Ligand SMILES: [Zn+2]
């Protein structure tokens with residue numbers, strides 16, 4: 001959605017509210033697409049001393065298998081939105097500030113701003129909880145339910161040390 005900012009022109013301190021729902025089901029994170037629900041963003045764009053500043057929040061509920069234990073996870077997430085809108089990018093060396101967005105004919109491209117913010121805010125791992133213990137790599141037991149009966153594998157460095165000490 002394009003948000004027309006022309007009413008902010010010559011109106012220092014003025015603001016325009018916005019609310020947008022995005023369909024980001026195609027986004028892939030860690031081998032799955034956890035963004036099954038609409039991504040809702042809302043906030044405002046304010047003319048702060050001639051600079052257009054967008055602020056607000058973006059939130060949704062993610063669904064997918066945990067990257068470590070494969071349990072189904074339902075996880076509400078909320079990220080702050082913050083962007084500065086500019087008529088022209090000062091330098092074109094490809095090393096742009098991700099929070100600086102170009103206006104298109106006096107409009108803010110909300111889809112682009114929200115999608116970029118959302119992707120950059122997502123964790124690279126999708127976990128049921130921060131300290132998920134995952135599955136035992138030998139028996140496959142979910143270690144969140146307690147330890148399995150596998151013997152801990154001897155540290156190969158210790159085995160080498162033992163060999164040396166025998167001599
Ligand atoms: Zn997990």
Ligand SMILES: [Zn+2]
Pocket residue numbers: 136137138139140141148149150
């Ligand atoms: Zn095990």
